Amino acid sequence: MSRLAPRPQRREPQNWREHLYEIIFEADTRAGKLFDVVLLVAILLSVAVVMLESVRSIRSAHGGLLFAAEWFFTILFTVEYVVRLICVPRPLRYVFSFYGIVDLLAILPTYLTAIPYVAGRAGTQRLATIRALRLLRAFRIFKLAHMLSEAEALRQAIWAARAKIAVFLSVVLIAVVIVGSAMHLIEGGKVDADGRPVVTGFDSIPESMYWAIVTMTTVGYGDVSPSTPAGKALAAGMMMLGYCLIIVPTGIVTAELTHVGAKKLSTQVCPGCMAEGHDADAAFCKYCGTHL
Structure with missing residues (x-):
């Protein structure tokens, strides 16, 4: 043995x-x-x-x-x-x-x-x-070395999933731009009986994108909301899309965590390069080789 x-x-x-x-x-x-x-x-x-x-x-x-x-x-x-x-x-x-x-x-x-x-x-x-x-x-x-180990495992999982997370954020950004532009087209440009423009909160594409982000994240401040049937239908679709997208980052990171094992780390700081996160049985820094 x-x-x-x-x-x-x-x-x-x-x-x-x-x-x-x-x-x-x-x-x-x-x-x-x-x-x-x-x-x-x-x-x-x-x-x-x-x-x-x-x-x-x-x-x-x-x-x-x-x-x-x-x-x-x-x-x-x-x-x-x-x-x-x-x-x-x-x-x-x-x-x-x-x-x-x-x-x-x-x-x-x-x-x-x-x-x-x-x-x-x-x-x-x-x-x-x-x-x-x-x-x-x-x-x-x-x-709390065990917490340092788990934090290191989480960091490695997020870093390993960086490409998937970047694709996910790109999809979200594209959806926000498209829905914001559509909502500006539907709700923006309204005028009253005298022909004066009415402030709806969708008077520009950036303002409409703000509404789309708030709606997709299910925050729903309520300061801006559509009033037309087409706008409400688009808002309902945006809300459902937001609920579906919330779980995506969690699933990506969780999948990577299954492949990353948490190593036992120490609380020592390298006197040479000031790095942390060394293995519990390490005698030398794994970054610069300085004796711990």
Whole structure:
């Protein structure tokens, strides 16, 4: 009977930078998990502050406190971002990685509000809610490696079905253009008794295409609707087509999932290229060969 190969031993940190890297970028140690849990709590609180700031009554009553809290979290995340740059072996790789870009975007909006020209722009402060994207780190923090494996399997299935999905989207786009044009021909161009044009919502092909998309996706806002018998018949056909097309993407991806097996992945981040999604028994990065 063959024996299973032992899992590679973790290489111990050799200096303070490697030790700091292990705490900040890994979730396999107690210190690393504690750091990421505290970070997640801070992210949740900062997003809550931005949401509360958007409520007029709360902003008028506690505007100063919310302003101070927002700058506190921004400075905290700025220090964290700088520390990440210091301890990572290749800073530029981290800066242009997915999490690096998200971490930078999480602190930029508050600093932009300090610029006189930008400070008066509405919505700049609310861009700070992009920090919610950093909650994706929860997959690494709580050792949800099995969820990472399933997510990787889903990604592979979607990528394998990309050609079929592209054909499906092309069919949908063609149907929207044809039905939108037909509805514009049927419902558009109406005039009242005095010969003045009547606004029907189908006054142009783009507006009719908007109605077709809303109808096909079964959303049905009701802001635009046909009034003629021919228009209603076309709308009924569009609704039935929408119900039939809803299940197509699900079937395509499901068929590909049956051919993709979920591999067990680890939560480690490569110190060389900042890539994730390594096999649980991997000792080296499968993208650049760096020792994990």
